[in-house]
């Protein structure tokens with residue numbers, strides 16, 4: 001039985017009729033000029049009317065999606081008179097965010113002798129890291145090298161990346177793979193130990209390491225288990241999101257105010273150094289796009305770090321993953337991993353024709369899908385009005401042999417199988433979905449920021465990927481910079497001296513809001529999206 | 536999200552069905568997942584929700600369907616509602632986790648049994664397998680563990696999202712998912728074949744083999760970088 005309605009099945013017949021021919025011919029890749037033209041015409045980042053230049057703070061004028069600007073320009077949860085004289089916890093390093101970046105930071109800080117407290121919004125590991133399927137890049141094969149990786153990263157990011165950050169990313173990469181392996185992560189390997197590595201969008205070498213299609217989950221649960229093994233030194237507090245950073249009269253960050261999500265009580269946690277690792281903001285649903293992100297992805301770290309005085313960057317570009325599920329309705333927006341294209345599946349239109357090289361950089365690929373549906377009307381429109389094109393997954397079995405899909409993409413098989421769609425036999429309908437925050441809080445190569453005592457790691461940061469991240473470089477970023485942040489925060493904790501706790505930055509923020517007549521009506525960070533139907 | 540529509544307009548277009556959330560009846564659209572149905576009913580979720588995509592195991596749910604004697608299990612974010620569903624969220628089920636430091640362990644059956652002696656008490660009843668929303672054969676991976684076959688336990692349990700539904704059903708009070716992650720970590724660290732090319736690359740980096748090229752690349756201006764980028768040779772598929 002097919003989970004697709006008859007109209008869609010008709011189009012699937014066309015896709016099948018061209019499949020053998022398409023196996024032999026792949027659509028050619030775009031030139032740099034063609035890429036630029038399609039981005040300008042069809043990528044959501046180029047819809048000027050959906051952007052807003054932020055009106056206060058150190059990065060005044062930074063453009064960002066309106067929905068993000070509303071929270072960045074929001075009102076704080078607590079006032080400047082909140083009592084910061086009596087912390088409920090004192091620790092060396094406070095890590096905010098229990099995803100892959102936060103867990104890595106906690107481990108490395110602990111290894112430097114620091115006592116660590118990690119606070120997180122939901123459960124430890126309820127995070128974007130857990131959802132990553134495709135894999136993690138590292139140049140560790142003889143035909144590859146860190147410099148080649150460097151070029152891929154910078155070209156993918158449209159030559160806007162910060163060079164020192166890219167260097168850190170690609171040079172640390174092989175070490176991170178080794179670190180994860182020593183922690184017991186199970187990478188996909190040949191029997192002789194050779195890593196199984198694939199291409200990803202925008203890579204010139206096969207360097208995507210994977211753990212079936214649970215790559216992020218495997219990283220997350222391994223790191224989490226290791227954090228739990230070190231409970232004498234690392235305390236994890238769940239359901240306690242940070243709502244404000246606390247500074248002292250010397251201008252250093254010395255902790256954070258967290259909210260108990262259930263009682264809504266606020267508490268001060270005092271720390272010698274703070275690592276911000278709160279991830280991205282897909283749940284702000286820019287331009288009404290659905291998202292692949294977890295429930296707690298509301299850009300909190302950008303809001304908090306910015307109010308404390310840390311500059312932002314690269315937030316005018318968001319990543320829309322080219323292939324979000326477009327059918328069935330229940331899973332619209334969820335990710336169809338790029339690995340599907342990496343293994344050879346082509347995007348094709350409702351006539352069964354190719355229209356784009358399958359592995360363009362993500363922004364280009366997404367723009368091409370949008371053009372195919374919106375301008376050319378060559379997409380399928382589902383019963384709920386959702387456009388989409390086919391991703392011809394059955395090709396994978398023709399290329400790599402029967403059973404490949406079951407083995408390489410179990411999560412995908414399961415997700416579609418629940419709705420009677422066998423992706424080894426039928427293609428999937430896909431459309432771009434809001435996926436990743438390319439920009440965020442600016443950082444240096446050691447993860448420090450312009451604000452002493454504040455360190456940044458992971459999706460919350462900006463600069464590593466320039467204006468466009470390539471798949472597999474984010475799981476890499478969170479481990480590379482998570483580790484660097486943990487190390488740097490522990491070092492800062494050893495030599496800092498306390499000043500007097502102060503919320504002067506909150507007072508100043510409120511003054512600036514008032515002087516500029518800004519009132520977005522939002523108390524930020526918003527912590528959770530509002531999906532409950534009222535009334 | 537969605538446009539402006541009155542409830543009446545909605546129910547004309549959408550088929551509403553009754554479900555029971557902790558005993559209370561709500562009418563919800565039949566196409567929703569359990570999670571979205573709860574939000575439709577007015578709940579703001581804090582517990583029992585994480586990734587919303589079937590990866591984090593936060594949303595384990597037990598349910599019955601009116602007139603059906605069976606007890607069912609599923610993930611709230613992945614299971615579509617049915618008429619007459621009685622739902623109970625099981626966002627967390629406590630299970631013992633042994634204290635260990637991986638680097639001090641050995642990948643042996645003795646090690647597994649000493650950290651988790653309860654492993655040997657598994658009755659082989661299969662209640663866990665029936666409850667697993669990932670359709671893992673939990674009973675068999677436990678059996679592999681009892682035989683001391685760490686590699687097999689690691690392989691068979693790989694897709695576990697640690698939702699705890701198996702533990703909730705187990706008459707022998709096992710914490711299957713905690714034992715399984717230990718098996719996977721033992722396998723990954725001690726049993727998986729090591730990769731020679733990775734070790735070589737680490738040596739090359741330590742020896743400074745790429746330092747000069749990296750410095751050069753960092754110093755290039757945008758145009759020069761673009762030329763290099765365009766000139767890359769692409770490794771065939």
Ligand SMILES: Cc1cc2nc3c(=O)[nH]c(=O)nc-3n(C[C@H](O)[C@H](O)[C@H](O)COP(=O)(O)OP(=O)(O)OC[C@H]3O[C@@H](n4cnc5c(N)ncnc54)[C@H](O)[C@@H]3O)c2cc1C
Pocket residue numbers: 096097098099100101102119120121122123124125126127128129130131132133134135136137215216240241242243277278279280292293294296297298300301335435436457458459460471472473474475476478525
């Ligand atoms: C579906 C999906 C697939 C992906 N696939 C890949 C892939 O194949 N390869 C790749 O490289 N990348 C991939 N990515 C991207 C990558 O997974 C993420 O960018 C990365 O994991 C982010 O890690 P992080 O630690 O920075 O943030 P997260 O993992 O999101 O962790 C942030 C944590 O902070 C918590 N938090 C948020 N706000 C607060 C607050 N105010 N106080 C306390 N805690 C807070 C969150 O709840 C969360 O637990 C994917 C992403 C998604 C969503």
Ligand code: SF4
Pocket residue numbers: 656657658659660661662663664673674677701704705706707708709711
């Ligand atoms: S439910 Fe418990 S006792 Fe029964 S097979 Fe599973 S682990 Fe063994």
Ligand code: SF4
Pocket residue numbers: 592666667668669670671673694695696697698699700701702711712
């Ligand atoms: S094995 Fe247990 S914890 Fe793991 S997914 Fe299945 S039911 Fe959930």
Ligand code: FES
Pocket residue numbers: 583584585586587588589590591592593594610611612613
């Ligand atoms: S919310 Fe993560 S598995 Fe359902």
